Amino acid sequence: MSKRTVLITGANKSIGFETAREMGQSGFKVWLGCRDAVRGKDAVSLLLSEGIDARLAIIDVTDQESIDAAVGQLKSEDGKLDVLVNNAGIPGIYPSAPEAQSISDIMTVYNTNVFGVIRVMQAFLPLLKMGDAPRIIMVSSGLGSLEWVSDRTHPYSQVAALGYTSSKTALNGVTVAFANGLSEYGISVNAVDPGYTATDFNGHTGYRTVSEAARGIVWLAAEAAQTLTAGFYFDEKRAPW
Numbered sequence: 001m002s003k004r005t006v007l008i009t010g011a012n013k014s015i016g017f018e019t020a021r022e023m024g025q026s027g028f029k030v031w032l033g034c035r036d037a038v039r040g041k042d043a044v045s046l047l048l049s050e051g052i053d054a055r056l057a058i059i060d061v062t063d064q065e066s067i068d069a070a071v072g073q074l075k076s077e078d079g080k081l082d083v084l085v086n087n088a089g090i091p092g093i094y095p096s097a098p099e100a101q102s103i104s105d106i107m108t109v110y111n112t113n114v115f116g117v118i119r120v121m122q123a124f125l126p127l128l129k130m131g132d133a134p135r136i137i138m139v140s141s142g143l144g145s146l147e148w149v150s151d152r153t154h155p156y157s158q159v160a161a162l163g164y165t166s167s168k169t170a171l172n173g174v175t176v177a178f179a180n181g182l183s184e185y186g187i188s189v190n191a192v193d194p195g196y197t198a199t200d201f202n203g204h205t206g207y208r209t210v211s212e213a214a215r216g217i218v219w220l221a222a223e224a225a226q227t228l229t230a231g232f233y234f235d236e237k238r239a240p241w
């Protein structure tokens, strides 16, 4: 049987990079989806130096041409994709009160966090259908949980980021839609909250390490039951939608 393959978007640094490293350590051939060639090559070189089977795919999730070119690259090299991790995401201007955040900033956030994921999913679906027990993982956020953000005693309800929080709520909806639509092909689709993690995303204010964040992603990607689908998880446990 050929080696299992995984593609991770936004993999040149932070949570995506650590996920790539840990998936590689567990025996996967890892495709790093990176929008910048230089940053991507540096990230791939680092993983290769650690003995990981890593490859670069230039993917900007807002650019259909780059996605289609990456599909062609994986198709000719592997002919399949086993696991897709939709990790690339942006916060938008923060903090921003709902009445003040501009439509253009919200659209920018949605173009990456929601439409970018849908673009990548639709383009890679034929290769996923050729995969072995295929899985798709959406890197969502606890800030997308309507139960948590509507609970005024929960710290997430204090975060003023309309574009970002609602984009992750939308991503959770996208997760369920694809999970239902792809169940007939045996493709599992789940969302994961990596938790508040110290990365460039938040000026390294998060309390979790990238390794702690990656754990739940790797669990869904490689360890959880294949039958698990249409769920939202934090630290390997169900999180509320």
Ligand SMILES: NC(=O)c1ccc[n+]([C@@H]2O[C@H](COP(=O)([O-])OP(=O)(O)OC[C@H]3O[C@@H](n4cnc5c(N)ncnc54)[C@H](OP(=O)(O)O)[C@@H]3O)[C@@H](O)[C@H]2O)c1
Pocket: 009, 010, 011, 012, 013, 014, 015, 016, 033, 034, 035, 036, 039, 059, 060, 061, 062, 087, 088, 089, 090, 112, 116, 139, 140, 141, 142, 193, 194, 195, 196, 197, 198, 199, 200, 201, 202, 206
């Ligand atoms: N950090 C947290 O506390 C936290 C909590 C909950 C959820 N998350 C989610 O976890 C994911 C990763 O976050 P992170 O903390 O690792 O963020 P990060 O440090 O800002 O890294 C984001 C990654 O996404 C890439 N990216 C951004 N826009 C892209 C695009 N249009 N096309 C392709 N790649 C793009 C970035 O590439 P460049 O280097 O080229 O910019 C970078 O590799 C995001 O979806 C985020 O919403 C994070």
